[in-house]
Amino acid sequence: MVDLGRWTRAARAGLGSDVAHGAVVPPIYLSSNYTFHSPDHPRDYDYSRAGNPTRDVLADALADLEGGAGATVVATGMAAVTLIVEAFVPVGGRVVMAHDAYGGTWRLFTMLAAAGRLELDVADLTREPSRAEALSRPAALVWVETPSNPLLRITDIAAVAAAAHANGALVAVDNTFSSPLRQQPLDLGADLVIHSTTKFINGHSDVVGGVAIARAGEQAERLALWANALGLTGSAFDSYLVLRGLRTLDARLRVHEENAHAVAELAAAHPAVRAVHYPGLPGHPDHDLALRQMSGFGAIVSLDLVRGRPAVDRFLDGLQVFHLAESLGGVESLVCHPMTMTHASMSPEAHAAAGITEGLLRLSVGIESQDDVIAVIREALDRAR
Numbered sequence: 137m138v139d140l141g142r143w144t145r146a147a148r149a150g151l152g153s154d155v156a157h158g159a160v161v162p163p164i165y166l167s168s169n170y171t172f173h174s175p176d177h178p179r180d181y182d183y184s185r186a187g188n189p190t191r192d193v194l195a196d197a198l199a200d201l202e203g204g205a206g207a208t209v210v211a212t213g214m215a216a217v218t219l220i221v222e223a224f225v226p227v228g229g230r231v232v233m234a235h236d237a238y239g240g241t242w243r244l245f246t247m248l249a250a251a252g253r254l255e256l257d258v259a260d261l262t263r264e265p266s267r268a269e270a271l272s273r274p275a276a277l278v279w280v281e282t283p284s285n286p287l288l289r290i291t292d293i294a295a296v297a298a299a300a301h302a303n304g305a306l307v308a309v310d311n312t313f314s315s316p317l318r319q320q321p322l323d324l325g326a327d328l329v330i331h332s333t334t335k336f337i338n339g340h341s342d343v344v345g346g347v348a349i350a351r352a353g354e355q356a357e358r359l360a361l362w363a364n365a366l367g368l369t370g371s372a373f374d375s376y377l378v379l380r381g382l383r384t385l386d387a388r389l390r391v392h393e394e395n396a397h398a399v400a401e402l403a404a405a406h407p408a409v410r411a412v413h414y415p416g417l418p419g420h421p422d423h424d425l426a427l428r429q430m431s432g433f434g435a436i437v438s439l440d441l442v443r444g445r446p447a448v449d450r451f452l453d454g455l456q457v458f459h460l461a462e463s464l465g466g467v468e469s470l471v472c473h474p475m476t477m478t479h480a481s482m483s484p485e486a487h488a489a490a491g492i493t494e495g496l497l498r499l500s501v502g503i504e505s506q507d508d509v510i511a512v513i514r515e516a517l518d519r520a521r
C-alpha cells in the first residue's frame with residue numbers, strides 16, 4: 137500500500153466518496169436542513185450551520201494536510217481568528233500578537249482589547265529580547281503570522297511554541313501565506329492553525345473563506361461547537377469551490393514561486409528599490425530559518441521604493457498584468473499599497489513599528505508567463521526610478 141504524499145492527498149481530497157451514485161467528484165449539498173428518521177433519530181446531518189457534508193469534505197482535507205485532529209471551515213479568514221478567540225481566550229485573558237500581523241487581525245485584536253474583552257500585548261516575535269519578554273508572562277493565546285503580511289518576516293514557530301507553552305499559552309499560527317503544502321505549524325509545536333482560504337488554498341479570487349485547525353481532538357471539537365454557536369460556519373457552495381481550488385494548489389504554487397523568485401531577484405538588483413522582502417532571497421534576514429521551517433517561499437514579494445509615494449504612483453501608472461487590489465494568492469497577479477489599502481486600519485505608530493512605509497508595495501505574483509511578468513515589472517521599476 138503506497139503512503140500517499142501531501143500533494144497527492146490535496147489533489148485527491150474527497151474523490152470517490154459519494155455513496156449514492158459513485159460520483160468521482162463529491163457532490164454539493166446545498167440543502168439547509170435534513171430529514172430526521174423520527175423525532176429521536178436524526179441522520180448524520182440535521183442543519184447546515186451545525187454540519188454540512190460538502191463542508192466536511194473540505195474540513196477533513198485541510199485537517200489532514202495540516203496534520204490536525206480536526207478542522208472547522210468558516211465563512212472568512214477573520215471568522216477563523218474570531219473563532220479561536222471565542223473558543224480559547226477567557227474574558228480578560230492575555231493575548232500576545234505579532235507586531236506586523238495582517239491589518240484586519242491587528243484591527244480585530246485592538247478592538248477587542250479596547251472593548252475589554254481581552255488584554256493585548258503587541259510584540260516583535262521574530263527577535264530577542266522582545267520575544268522572550270512578551271512570552272515570559274502567562275497568556276491565554278500567542279498569535280503568530282509567518283511569513284507576515286506585508287513584510288514577509290519569519291517567526292521561529294518552534295521557539296515561540298516552547299516559550300509560550302512554558303507559560304501555559306496556546307499558540308495559533310496564521311499559515312495563509314505558506315499554505316499547508318509549504319509549512320506545517322502543528323508539526324513545529326503550534327496548537328492551532330488558521331488560513332484565509334480566500335488566498336492560495338482557493339486560488340481563484342472567487343471565494344472569501346477561512347478555516348481553523350486544531351492539533352488535539354478536544355480542541356478541534358471545541359472549534360466545531362463554538363463555530364456552530366456563533367454562526368461562523370462556511371457555505372456549502374464556497375466549500376465546494378475551495379475544495380476544487382485545493383486540488384491544483386501544488387501545481388499553482390510551483391509556478392507562483394518560480395515567478396515570485398524571478399521578480400524578487402530583478403527588484404533586488406534595481407536602483408528604484410530600497411529593499412526587497414522575500415524569504416527566498418539569501419539576503420533576507422531570516423532566510424536560513426525560512427529554509428528550515430518552510431519547503432517553499434511562496435509568491436508574495438514586497439518592495440520598498442527609494443522615492444516613496446511618488447514612485448509608487450509612477451510604478452502603478454500604466455502597470456500591465458498586475459491589478460491594484462487588496463487580496464492575494466489568486467492565479468492572477470495583484471499589487472497592493474499596504475499603507476492605504478490592506479493595513480489602512482493601523483495607526484501611524486503601528487505602521488512605523490511594523491515597518492510599513494509610504495513606498496511599500498506588496499506583489500502577489502501570479503502564474504502568468506514569467507517573461508511577461510518580468511517585463512512589466514522591469515518597465516514599472518524603470519518608471520519608478
Ligand code: PLP
Binds near residue numbers: 334
Ligand atoms: N490572514 C492573512 C495573512 C490575510 O492576508 C488575510 C486577508 O487578507 C486574513 C487573515 C483575513 O482573511 P479574510 O479576508 O478571508 O477574512
